[in-house]
Amino acid sequence: MPGRGANRVDNIWLVAAAWMGLALAASLVSIQLGISVALIEILVGVLAGNFLGLHSTGWVDFLATFGSGLLTFLAGAEIDPEALRRHKRPALAIGAVSCLLPFAGAFAFAFWAAHWELHAALIAGVALSTTSVAVVYAVMVETGLNRTELGKLILAACFVTDFGTVLLLGILFARFDAWMLLFLAITVLVLWNLPQLLRLVIARLGHRVSEPEIKFLFLVLFGLGGLAKLAQSEAVLPAYLVGLAVAGVFLRDRVLMDRMRTIAFSLLTPFYFLKAGLYVSLPAVASGAGLIAALLLVKMVAKGVGVWPVAGAFGLARRDNAYTTLLMSTGLTFGTISALFGLDNHIINQAQYTILVTTVIGSAVVPTLIAQRYFTPTVPSVDGAPAGEYRLPKRRATDR
Amino acid sequence: MFAKILVGLDGSAAAQHALEQALDMAQLTHGVVTVLSVEEKLPAYAATVGEMEDEQAFKGEYFRKIHDQARRLAAAKGVPLQTQTVSGHAADQLVRTAREGGHTLLVIGHTGHSRLHNLFLGSTADRVVEHAPCPVLVTRQQAGGSS
Numbered sequence: 150m151p152g153r154g155a156n157r158v159d160n161i162w163l164v165a166a167a168w169m170g171l172a173l174a175a176s177l178v179s180i181q182l183g184i185s186v187a188l189i190e191i192l193v194g195v196l197a198g199n200f201l202g203l204h205s206t207g208w209v210d211f212l213a214t215f216g217s218g219l220l221t222f223l224a225g226a227e228i229d230p231e232a233l234r235r236h237k238r239p240a241l242a243i244g245a246v247s248c249l250l251p252f253a254g255a256f257a258f259a260f261w262a263a264h265w266e267l268h269a270a271l272i273a274g275v276a277l278s279t280t281s282v283a284v285v286y287a288v289m290v291e292t293g294l295n296r297t298e299l300g301k302l303i304l305a306a307c308f309v310t311d312f313g314t315v316l317l318l319g320i321l322f323a324r325f326d327a328w329m330l331l332f333l334a335i336t337v338l339v340l341w342n343l344p345q346l347l348r349l350v351i352a353r354l355g356h357r358v359s360e361p362e363i364k365f366l367f368l369v370l371f372g373l374g375g376l377a378k379l380a381q382s383e384a385v386l387p388a389y390l391v392g393l394a395v396a397g398v399f400l401r402d403r404v405l406m407d408r409m410r411t412i413a414f415s416l417l418t419p420f421y422f423l424k425a426g427l428y429v430s431l432p433a434v435a436s437g438a439g440l441i442a443a444l445l446l447v448k449m450v451a452k453g454v455g456v457w458p459v460a461g462a463f464g465l466a467r468r469d470n471a472y473t474t475l476l477m478s479t480g481l482t483f484g485t486i487s488a489l490f491g492l493d494n495h496i497i498n499q500a501q502y503t504i505l506v507t508t509v510i511g512s513a514v515v516p517t518l519i520a521q522r523y524f525t526p527t528v529p530s531v532d533g534a535p536a537g538e539y540r541l542p543k544r545r546a547t548d549r
Numbered sequence: 550m551f552a553k554i555l556v557g558l559d560g561s562a563a564a565q566h567a568l569e570q571a572l573d574m575a576q577l578t579h580g581v582v583t584v585l586s587v588e589e590k591l592p593a594y595a596a597t598v599g600e601m602e603d604e605q606a607f608k609g610e611y612f613r614k615i616h617d618q619a620r621r622l623a624a625a626k627g628v629p630l631q632t633q634t635v636s637g638h639a640a641d642q643l644v645r646t647a648r649e650g651g652h653t654l655l656v657i658g659h660t661g662h663s664r665l666h667n668l669f670l671g672s673t674a675d676r677v678v679e680h681a682p683c684p685v686l687v688t689r690q691q692a693g694g695s696s
Contacts, residue, residue: 179592182590183592183593184592185594185595186600188596223597224598227599282598283595283597283598284595286601287594290601290605290636291591293635406599410597410599414600418596422596481596482596513594517594
């Protein structure tokens with residue numbers, strides 16, 4: 150018969166209260182400091198894992214996984230399709246090199262210099278290939294650059310990079326067999342019809358108290374996520390694609406976007422970010438400090454080598470180019486998602502996870518500080534007049 | 550002189566007092582007052598764009614309310630008043646707006662941070678006074694309520 154101590158550990162309400170208490174504390178600190186609640190939740194998770202002995206449970210794992218899926222979905226749904234279409238060529242070029250070079254650089258460093266195993270090194274490459282759209286957006290709002298064409302180009306390029314990261318995570322560890330074919334076939338079919346279907350659901354049933362449109366989206370996310378797992382792929386891949394597919398619907402239906410965000414930020418993402426911090430070992434941070442600094446440098450240099458010449462080729466002025474390159478070096482959400490995928494699937498161990506997550510957090514902070522301190526473009530502040538100009542690519546007759 | 554007055558408004562009692570002083574000044578000079586509110590403490594290092602948008606919407610709604618109050622106050626005194634909301638650091642945005650808008654007077658309230666805060670960060674008033682392109686009036690509420 151279990152003792153009273155065991156009962157406390159198994160008491161789902163007390164465990165939930167502990168996690169939600171930490172999430173609430175993180176919210177309060179975040180509001181007070183003006184720092185993202187996600188970052189604070191990770192740091193609170195680090196403290197809880199190292200000093201309070203907090204552990205994950207099966208249902209926490211589910212909520213955290215659902216949270217990371219919903220975060221990925223929202224990241225896809227937040228894209229501005231019009232801006233992406235307008236800046237298609239430079240965004241694709243900058244976004245692609247911004248993903249692939251850091252992936253190659255971090256993989257090579259982890260594999261040959263740090264002597265990680267092949268799959269662990271691949272996880273390092275994926276985790277450090279990211280660019281945080283949200284971090285970039287936050288910095289650009291502060292400077293007013295989000296209202297300029299340069300800002301919109303940078304954001305569009307970030308989305309391309311994120312898509313590359315999600316794609317790498319989705320295919321690198323997948324099994325290419327009949328399940329993969331089934332997953333791809335059903336995903337294409339669903340994505341093709343999803344915008345129309347969602348509009349139909351909203352028009353016929355939308356915004357009732359039973360929220361059929363949200364349940365419909367969850368059904369799609371769970372179903373495609375399940376198929377992805379059968380193909381040994383990762384559920385974030387279909388989640389991002391579903392977000393991209395319905396971005397146009399979400400742009401017009403802000404109520405739906407607000408409700409999805411409320412569900413995500415109040416109940417699900419706190420479990421994800423707290424869990425992401427939970428497995429960061431402080432002793433491993435201390436012993437791996439040199440490797441963390443080296444990987445951060447590799448990421449920033451690789452981003453620079455990739456983004457700088459491409460952005461320059463599209464006519465960005467020197468200062469704007471430096472700013473763009475540094476902002477493209479940031480990362481947070483997809484970096485932690487990739488690292489946690491590696492840990493959950495036993496591809497990396499806790500020490501490697503610690504190094505990757507700490508590097509990812511560093512990549513959210515260090516390039517941002519350098520960019521803001523030394524390279525902020527001069528932007529007319531109040532009325533949104535464009536600054537940070539770059540040469541818009543000429544439209545070809547075939548462009549639509 | 551002082552025909553274009555810029556005043557920082559963040560909803561605090563000190564800023565409200567500064568607004569009243571600016572309106573009184575504009576009455577005397579037949580000037581125009583521009584109210585500038587700065588969305589500070591937007592979440593840095595955000596995880597989603599939505600986090601930023603929600604926080605901006607929350608602060609935007611707050612500033613809309615205090616701008617409505619400012620308009621009513623200005624209308625009662627017969628002073629033309631414009632409002633602007635921008636994101637960033639208060640001191641930087643006040644100085645930048647004053648410079649770009651060609652304002653002839655900048656009015657701010659003294660909020661009185663702790664000595665420790667001022668030692669490390671400096672007050673908004675200090676930074677504005679140091680960098681403003683025009684005369685700066687820093688108003689201070691006395692215990693009785695007047696400056």
